Ligand SMILES: NC(=O)c1ccc[n+]([C@@H]2O[C@H](COP(=O)([O-])OP(=O)(O)OC[C@H]3O[C@@H](n4cnc5c(N)ncnc54)[C@H](O)[C@@H]3O)[C@@H](O)[C@H]2O)c1
C-alpha cells in the first residue's frame with residue numbers, strides 16, 4: 001500500500017570521469033578491459049525468467065581486432081519472438097499494477113549500479129564490442145545511460161503530477177495507464193545508452209517490452225540486462241531476444257496486442273516498418289504508438305565572421321569522434337571563401353595528430369568502424385567521391401580491414417554542393433566541405449535547408465549576431481537540435497533533448513517528458529459528489 005505523494009531525488013547529470021593518466025578510474029577500466037579480453041562469454045537471450053540458449057551461436061569480436069573472440073551469443077528464431085511476446089503479456093498485470101514508486105526504485109537503483117560497480121564493466125563492454133574509445137564510452141554507456149534512467153524517473157513523476165481542474169461538486173482526475181498489450185524496442189549499434197533507454201523508458205511507464213538490439217551491440221546489451229536484473233526488474237518485464245530484424249518484425253507487427261514501437265536506427269528500416277504497421281492497422285486492438293529516431297545529414301554552416309580555429313575544432317570532433325558513427329555527426333560543411341585557407345590549415349594540422357587503432361590504447365582518438373558491411377559501404381562512398389572530378393580528397397581516403405575495420409578520417413572538398421557525399425548519410429569518418437563565396441551567406445542557407453531529406457542536427461558558426469539570427473530563422477526546420485558556435489554532437493540528457501524531424505524521425509526527443517508521454521494512455525475520471533436527481537434545468541419552467 002502506498003500512502004504519500006512522493007518526491008523522487010532531483011536528477012543531476014552524472015559527472016564525466018576524465019580517465020587521465022594515473023587516475024584511479026583509468027586503472028580500474030584497464031583491469032576491466034583485461035578481464036573482458038581474457039574470457040569468452042556465452043550470452044543467452046532473456047525471456048521471462050529464463051536464460052535461453054538455443055545452441056545456434058554466433059561470435060562477437062571487437063571491430064578493431066576481429067579475430068579475437070569476445071563472446072558467442074545464442075541466436076533465436078520465430079518461436080523465441082512468440083515466447084518473448086507471451087512473457088511480456090504474462091508479466092503485464094503485476095507490473096502495470098505495481099505502485100509507480102516501486103517501478104521508479106528499480107531504475108534509480110540500476111542508475112546507481114551503473115555509476116558504481118558496473119561503470120568499468122559497461123564501459124569496457126562498449127569499448128570492446130563497439131570500438132568506442134574510453135572518453136566516448138564514458139559519455140555514452142556510463143553517463144548518458146545513467147542520466148536517461150534518473151531523468152526519466154523524474155519526468156515520469158512530472159507527468160503523473162499533471163492533473164485537470166475541478167469545478168465545485170466535481171473531482172476530475174487523470175490516470176496515466178500503460179499502453180494495452182506489449183511494446184517493442186528495436187535498438188541500434190552505436191549508443192549503449194540508446195539501447196538501454198528505449199526499453200527502460202517504456203517499462204518505467206508500466207509497459208512490458210520485447211527488446212531486440214543490433215547484433216553488433218549485444219556484448220554491452222548483455223551488461224544492461226545484468227544490471228536491470230540486479231536492480232530487481234521482475235521477470236518478463238523486459239525480454240531481450242536476438243533474432244534477425246525482419247523475422248522479429250513480421251511476428252510483432254502482425255500481433256493483435258502490439259501496442260507501441262520505440263525505434264532508433266536507419267530511416268529506411270523505420271519507413272519500412274511504418275508501412276507494415278499501416279497495412280496491418282485493422283489487426284490491432286489499439287492504434288500502436290510509433291516513435292522512431294533515425295538518420296541524419298548533419299551540417300556545419302559557417303559565416304564569414306567566424307573564428308577559423310573554432311570551426312576546424314568543431315569539424316575534428318563533430319565529424320570524427322566515434323568514427324563519425326553518431327547520427328548527429330557533422331558530415332557536410334559550408335565554409336566562406338575568406339576563411340577556407342585558415343580552416344583547412346588548422347584541420348589538416350589536427351588530422352596529422354590523430355592516432356588510429358584499438359580502444360585499449362587510450363591515446364587513439366580514432367578506432368574502427370562497426371563491421372565489414374559498414375566498412376564496405378563507407379569505403380564505397382569514398383571511392384565514388386574519388387572518381388568525381390569536382391571532388392578533391394584533401395585528407396585520409398585510405399582503409400585497411402586486415403586486423404580491424406579501420407578507415408582514415410577523410411575530408412572531401414567538393415565544388416558541387418549536391419554531390420553524393422554532400423547529400424547522403426554515410427555513417428562513417430567522412431566529411432564533405434563546400435566552399436561558398438563569402439558574400440553568398442543567405443543563398444547558402446537555402447542550400448543547407450534543401451540539400452538533404454533529413455533534419456537532425458546542425459550548427460551555425462558566426463560572431464555576427466544578425467547572421468546568427470538569420471541562420472536560426474532560415475534553418476528553423478532543418479534540424480531538431482541546432483547549435484550556435486558549437487559542434488552538432490554531444491547532446492546531454494536534461495539539457496539538450498535530442499531528436500530530429502523530416503526524414504530524421506518523429507522528433508519525440510529522447511530523454512524528455514514528451515517521449516515518456518508516448519508510452520502512456522490517459523484515462524480521465526470525473527467524479528460527481530452530489531448527483532442530480534431531476535432532469536429539468538433549475539429555471540426551465542419559470543419563464
Ligand atoms: N536519430 C537518432 O537519435 C539516432 C541515434 C542513433 C542512431 N541513429 C541512426 O541509426 C543508424 C545506425 O544504426 P544501425 O546501423 O544499428 O541501424 P539499423 O536501422 O540498421 O538497425 C537498427 C535496428 O533495426 C534492426 N533492423 C534492421 N533491419 C530491420 C528490418 N528490416 N526489420 C526489423 N528490424 C530491422 C537492426 O537489427 C537493429 O536492431 C543510422 O542511420 C543513424 O543515423 C539515429
Ligand SMILES: N[C@@H](CCC=O)C(=O)O
Pocket residue numbers: 190191325326327328488489490491492498
Ligand atoms: N545524442 C547523440 C547522438 C546519438 C545518435 O547517434 C549526440 O547528441 O551526439
